[in-house]
Amino acid sequence: MNRIAVKLALFFFAIIVVSTFISFLAVTFLSRQVADEVAGDQLEIAESIQALRNRTDLPLQEILEIVSSRNYQVQEVASISLDQVGEAERLMLEGDEIVSVGYGTLEGTTTIVRFGESFVMIRLDAQRNILQIWISRLWNTIALFVLISAALIIVLTNKLVHPILALTEATQRVARGDFEVQIDGERHDEIGRLTRNFNRMVQELKTIEYLRRDFISNVSHELKTPLASIRGYATLLRDDGLDPVDRQDYAAVIVQEATRLANMSSTMLMLSKLERQSGQESPSRFRLDEQIRMAIVILEPQWSAKRIELAIELEAVEVLGSEDLLQQVWMNILANAIKFSHEAGQIEVGLKRVGRDARVTITDRGIGIAADDLDRVFEKFFQVDRTRSGEGSGLGLSLVRRIVTLFDGSIDVESIPGAGTTFTVTIPEQTNE
Structure with missing residues (x-):
């Protein structure tokens, strides 16, 4: 895993996997929550019907009007077939127990309660089902997913971009003449190799700068000595009373130092040319x-x-x-x-x-x-x-x-x-x- 392309692919794959996993957990949780809420509401309605039946003499229609809800259909049915409930549920109804069927289905739970010789069936309104209720509550979850994904992208992007920003800052420092800068190159991908090459480049530039300064210093020193000799002996030659023999000696020294300067200049020019020459x-x-x-x-x-x-x-x-x-x-x-x-x-x-x-x-x-x-x-x-x-x-x-x-x-x-x-x-x- 030493290529940045692989890391980027894994980076986005990780975001997808994490977001999908969280989404799955949220969907599962919300689905169960909505199903439990629907079943709980219907159970409360059924218990209210039983309580009104047992404590009052109100007819069924008035009771249905009292417990009616805009989210649920509460209606009387004359009989319940085996297609709607099983044999066990039928026996429970005959024992005046509340029966819930269809839990977890898209249409939602249907709750049935016995009322005399007829039955009351409680179900979601025809215009609503579990999916619609779930979608209506999903927006908060979607916002959470977006926040989680954004946080993951920011964290992982910063991890990837940080060395690039460090390189950018380092190149700016080098451009200003700072050759002491070094960057941590522990990574084993393209950015790590780029960082290590950058560090080597800076070291080379540092060496070149040192050699340049040393070269200038040496050239200045080497030129200073013969120039000082030429100047000194030329000053002595201006003396009109100088002995002719000394005059010849001083002139010879000036010629010697001038020749030395000429040879040095020629050698430096040749060396400079050869250093730029590849063959x-x-x-x-x-x-x-x-x-x-x-x-x-x-x-x-x-x-x-x-x-x-x-x-x-x-x-x-x-x-x-x-x-x-x-x-x-x-x-x-x-x-x-x-x-x-x-x-x-x-x-x-x-x-x-x-x-x-x-x-x-x-x-x-x-x-x-x-x-x-x-x-x-x-x-x-x-x-x-x-x-x-x-x-x-x-x-x-x-x-x-x-x-x-x-x-x-x-x-x-x-x-x-x-x-x-x-x-x-x-x-x-x-x-x-």
Whole structure:
């Protein structure tokens, strides 16, 4: 019974059953009440006839006029046939007892009393019967049925509508920016599922709002530092008496910080675009091993400057995807490996085919990453070494993870503080377009 349609059907069925049951009880009660009332009235008339007969010398016609009623026919009959009464009733009449027959029939009870050699028969007026009397008294009962049905409808409707009203109020609160609202979702029907989905949606919106604020805060912080440097050194450059060597150094710092801002802006724009992108644009087949070698060649000035030794072992593997996007992955991971490696350190780069996947491992012997930071390395603006915050934006690995996701691949990181870090990237040879 987890569908609201079933509950609605049962809801109306319950109203019908309850109303019908109450109606049946009322009809039965009223029918008996009317039948008893008719029989009682006729008995009183019959007893009055006997009393007047025994206490007065009035003729029968005068007695009939005295006891007559607009609701009953009181008439004299010469004889009673066996069709009208049974043998037992006939004997009762001969014993001067009052006899009632026809109790519970539509025409109502007929009461007979002996008066000398004739009989007096008392019955409902020809224009009335039990049904007519019952209908005339039914209006109060009908009103009661209507009230009971209305009460049931109101109670059960409120039970069904209450969660919808709660959802309406909750959506209004969310529209006003309140993401703390949660609704009880204990029901197991469509409304319950809707409520649980609403709660999940609010939690997602809360997370998005938190990330949005955190992103704005981080962007503001990351932009503030280089802008402050540019402003400070630009102010120093205005000094006419500045030493030419210092002037060149200050100008170099301004260029460096401006370049950093430009790179950060480009990375943020690319990351924002990729986060809205559901697939790769213009995929092509290319040699992954050659692409990685090209990235190593491009970064040769950096690793040569630190006298880093590279151990390269690359199998020939082809993949299908966006070549330009995947190039960003190797450039970022290799650049990080170089930056965090020690002087005269070593970096190992490997590529091999595993089943239908290409697996790339890049290992450095540098400072490593603390265990508490491993889960955060892919967060935007997070930097492992805060002392080098001026050397990067903290967006590189976020960009890497998004690109790998677009390739339907995966990226993992393992690290030992002080011993080095290994990034493992797995890319399907045939990715979804």
